[in-house]
Amino acid sequence: MPQGFLLTRHSFDQRGSTCIHYWLATPEGPVKLVIEGERPVFMVKVADRPQVTEALAGVPCDWQQLGFQTFGREEAAMLYFPTIDAHRRAQALLHNRGIEVFEADFRLHDRYLMERFARGGLYFEGVARARDGYTEYRLVRLKGAEVQPDFKVVSLDVECSGQGEMYSIGLYGDGVEEVLMVGPMQAQGADTTIHWVDDERVLLKALEARIQCLDPDVIIGWAVVDFDFRLLLKRAGRHGLRLKLGRGGTEARWRDGREGSQGFVTLPGRVVLDGIDGLKNATYNFESFSLEFVAQTLLGRGKDTEDVDNRLAVIEHDFRHNKPKLAAYNLEDCRLVWDIFQHTRLLDYLRLRAQLTGLELDRSGGSVAAFTNLYLPRLHRSRYVAPNLPADGGLASPGGYVMDSRPGLYDNVLVLDFKSLYPSIIRTFKIDPMGLIEGLAEAAGEGAEEGAEEGTADDRADETSIPGFRGARFSRDEHFLPDIITNLWAQRDIAKQEQDAARSQAIKIIMNSFYGVLGSGGCRFYDTRLASSITLRGHEIMQQTARWIEELGHQVIYGDTDSTFVWLSGRPTVEDADAIGKGLASEINTRWRHKLKQELALECELEMEFETHYQRFLMPTIRGSEAGSKKRYAGLVVSGDEEKLVFKGLETVRSDWTPLAKQFQTRLYGMVFHGEDPSDYIRETVERTRAGDMDEQLVYRKRLRRKLEQYVKNVPPHVRAARMADEHRRQQGLSPRYQKKGWIRYVITLNGPEPVDYRQSPIDYQHYIDRQLKPVADAILPFIELDFDSLVDGQLGLFGVTD
Known part of the structure; x- marks a missing residue:
């Protein structure tokens, strides 16, 4: 059978019936599958049949009872409709009468794939017919397949004026490296191919022709959906054009997102992938997601312009006076996006995610949809109908376990981690939506549902069900989620062995999302008993593990979700400490296997690993308190001749602290961890700060997450600085820069926050000493019997300060 990878999907009504279009990338070229006459469906309770029949008197439908039941164990019927409109x-009509319907929100083209376990890759067969540029199949049969497509990819970038007038469009990738540029032909360098066009309208038609000629499967870019394609379609509308950028000469279509969210572009037969969304989906995190920042971070190079912060002015200047230079800049932006995708294997990750979950390649987020795609077809084969979303949005479930820490500066701290704790709990204790319903039914005769108190497990073992929390019981045999995770787990182990980082990351993200899905009111399978049986079981496991470790003669100083921090007293060698860590992990695994086998007759899937040995470790106190902090620590890891400082939750890893604080913390902690006296360094840093030697490191860089006009009651410093900057720009006849979000760089002066580019007042150095240096120092100095104020007060005389 032929095979291909799913690019786009769409369903609609035509001539009193339905039609589904699936576009695929195949080794033989693009393929369009046409499926006609598939009937939309939803479910209702059989008990509601009289009311349903009355309400739908004028709507054609087919009532079928196939032995399905709801999670409330009420018999359910399927209602099939000839068209999407009738559905x-x-x-x-039923909603208006208060009649409950189930599974009504699935799109026809999604349900068709889901029920056939078809995700990403497909085998297909049917009656083929050659079309212009693609092959069309009708009378189609399809099923899921493992496919590794060789996508044809083009990177696209648009350059324009501040008012949106388009200047040029860069194209880079498979078979193309060129720029379409508005203007009369000019001499150009050998490095950039420029196609000159008369005006914006011709530019749009030229893009249309080039896309149809290049025929890419995937178009990539940076903010390419919400900026480039939004602009392209908006400008096309101004010229009365309908851009035929899809396959088969189909039009590109725009759909606005909900208020404040990104819109959507549809190009039948092609996928548009935004690099920002893709990296976020792959859990990349950057201080800024600007192309310049990400490129510099990942590739070590950035945009081809001398003035990145004022690039719009540079672009407008170059369009008027140096179009070949603008073309080179335009093409380099395309190249940067291409190289970021290659460097991160981002397209591989998104392909694998689609193959594993059935999500579209360009889908942002989608953890709930991924879970549903994997779970629902299995549920249907057990003749269950999925529940609806909770009416109240869902009750909050307990979070992960976080132990009260024991603050201090330690030698030799080990970190022991449970490998994928929450997925392991799901596997071990058979936590599953249908398994909960079956388990409660199995245990009902014993009164198990009422037997557990809030926040505790009813740990009475029986032959059928497994105890959970908040009244939950889980079937030992009737479940799907543990098996889904076991399969993903095995695939991840293979990916690790083959050093396939993209596949391993995709599987890890999917597995770890399942707890969040079950605890989310946005998921139809939400039940607080499910999420609580995961997290509260995690609490129990972490607490019991800590007790066992202390029974073995070691002190647990902190625990967080799945990590246990163990202090080794005495002065063990590096080899001895590592051996103790591995021995503890092995002992804890043995104890859990024995405990679960004896008490609950369960095979243990929990696995503790020895992760890190900190030769020096700081657990600070909460600021202004003697109590230990949580999720904040630092440590020194030594491996051979290499050393690494690790910071968690402290200033060095937070974007809202200045470079001064980050540099100061790194050097100060390094000195303390190596047993050096930091007194002189602290005094020197304060002195240099006061003297103005550190001014370049005093800049705050903060993101404006809302439009400036939306900050009314609470106006933080970075907003004040942004408003001041835009006022200065208006006075200079320049357009405002910060009205619609963005990043602002500012300093604190004697007159408050001021933007770096328009600072008029002297810098408030005391602010930086009190708010940036002192908090960093106060977290560690008390543990070596030093005090920041005492060290600094000794140099006040240098500046003529007296009491």
């Missing part, structure tokens, strides 16, 4: 009208 929608029926929903509305």
